[in-house]
Amino acid sequence: MNLYAIFAIYFLMWVISAFIMLPFGIRTPDETGEVLLKGQADSAPSNFRPGLVMLRATILATILFGLYYANYVQGWVTLDMLPGYSAAQ
Structure with missing residues (x-):
């Protein structure tokens, strides 16, 4: 896996983790x-x-990416293992 792919996948996982x-x-x-200010939504x-959200997102994204990369290297789950999908078509 090249460096650009690693960065792109980590970035996507980070954005999803932030949300x-x-x-x-x-x-x-x-x-x-x-007290609510005039015009302020009740749910605001x-x-x-934001710093805490970014820290938590970074930790979660790092864990998820670590699992993804370990699966990529070790081959724990492959497309052939998924039901209804066959790579050799």
């Missing part, structure tokens, strides 16, 4: 006891911390 991590740890103004987060 997965977004809702964790978020509190609304109702939960924190803050009052304690959004």
Whole structure:
């Protein structure tokens, strides 16, 4: 696997991980006891911390990419093992 493919796959896993991590740890103004500003949505987060989201996404993406790369090298699951798919068509 070349370096560009590694970077592209890791980047895609990181973006997906970031979206997965977004809702964790978020509190609304109702939960924190803050007063809503005029025009503010009820569901707007009052304690959004993008640095923490990026850290969690990086950790999750690194774990997922490690599993993906280990499978790529070791061949634990291949396309031939998937039901309904045959590589030799």
